[in-house]
Amino acid sequence: MGANPDFSMKMAELSATSGVSVPTIKLYLREGLLPPGWRTSPNQALYGAPHVQRLRLIRAMRDVAGLPIAAIKTVTSVLDDPTRHVHNALGAVQAAITPVPAAPEAPAVHRAQEAVDTLIARRGWRTEGNPARESVVGALSVIYTLGADNAHSDTLLDVYAEAAERIAAADLAGIAAEPDSDKIVETAVTWTILGDTILTGLRRIAQEDASVRTFGPAS
Amino acid sequence: MGANPDFSMKMAELSATSGVSVPTIKLYLREGLLPPGWRTSPNQALYGAPHVQRLRLIRAMRDVAGLPIAAIKTVTSVLDDPTRHVHNALGAVQAAITPVPAAPEAPAVHRAQEAVDTLIARRGWRTEGNPARESVVGALSVIYTLGADNAHSDTLLDVYAEAAERIAAADLAGIAAEPDSDKIVETAVTWTILGDTILTGLRRIAQEDASVRTFGPAS
Secondary structure, three states, X not given: OOOOOOOOEOHHHHHHHHOOOHHHHHHHXXXXXXXXXXXXXXXXXXXXXXXXXXXXXXXXXXXXXXXXXXHHHHHHHHHOOOOOOXXXXXXXXXXXXXXXXXXXXXXXXXXHHHHHHHHHHHHOOOOOOOHHHHHHHHHHHHHXXXXXXXXXXXXXXXXXXXXXXXXXXXXHHHHHOOOOHHHHHHXXXXXXXXXXXXXXXXXXXHHHHHHHHHHOOOO | OOOOOOOOEOHHXXXXXXXXXXXXXHHHXXXXXXXXXXXXXXXXXXXXXXXXXXXXXXXXXXXXXXXXXXXXXXXXXXXXXXXXXXXXXXXXXXXXXXXXXXXXXXXXXXXXXXXXXXHHHHHOOOOOOOHHHHHHXXXXXXXXXXXXXXOOHHHHHHHHHHHHHHHHHHHHHHHHOOOOHHHHHHHHHHHHHHHHHHHHHHHHHHHHHHHHHHHOOOO
């Protein structure tokens, strides 16, 4: 985005348009989250639509997805990498936004690892070194440690995995449907991150409905 | 848990068993996240298995689910409420753990509200004042604002909603299958919170597989 005569906004206007304060914009520029503008003098640069777009994405990652600044920085560096390949870009973004929990007690972890690996094998998923595996193992091992599993838990995991597979197929179809090839990675990143919020949100609304059906409303 | 002769652990032993430091345990006691032990003298109390269990749950909410302390406090207060009703308890927990994003630009929000309400109506979900609706609207409006939607996006939302419905039905069946009625609310809370991590983690692994199929590995 360096030298582009289409850029016509001064810093103050960029701030007003995006709703992000000038000090925050300056921080993002220093940290490399926001690409530089078109420098018109030693003390001034002009910004354009791509900067407004990037600020919106940063704000969404921070406020909607609740990502830490380090994860946001990794995502923007993937977006700004001209050599990026869609599959690798997705992997880098997944690694950045997937928290890897501290390992709880060993027996539960072994049991959870076995359950997750069996699930992956049963579905025939090709995966290698995905940090999300640790994340799932961590959550499941906590469930085992807490004794929150019961006769229905294995079925529940199967339902989750089947749902995840349908969703992922639709996600990738959505990414492949992006007509502007320059935007494929950005679309992939946006849906990967915000899709979590949409999916878990819809799960909660559906849970409310299922809870009324199962337990009835409180008197 | 106040006066229970089954409690036999001093604070130092509770810390060693749970892996949570003594200052942190004292903080949780002061804040009411951890119920008091059985006081044996003005300066000493004894703790038992329920305290170890609670500390594990708190640690999971903090480390695995990344919840802020205020949300954890709401969840533990629901668990400690003897008058709790499963349906209401689920609602209170959902409200505590669902972040409500700041509203982005108006036209995108209206469009997202309409899309979400249409989706809910089409699925026949009974829902009232669920904070997750705002959460989904927020994420979707950011997608619209960023122009990350395309011809496939409405289909994608339908796939998410159908998956959410299957998952929620399985979630509630899992909760109802809990044989110990005293544990129903804790099982519900644990799966609601950690189920997000499991589900989004499985989505990422399935995405990796779908991405290889769609785009092939990078050369």
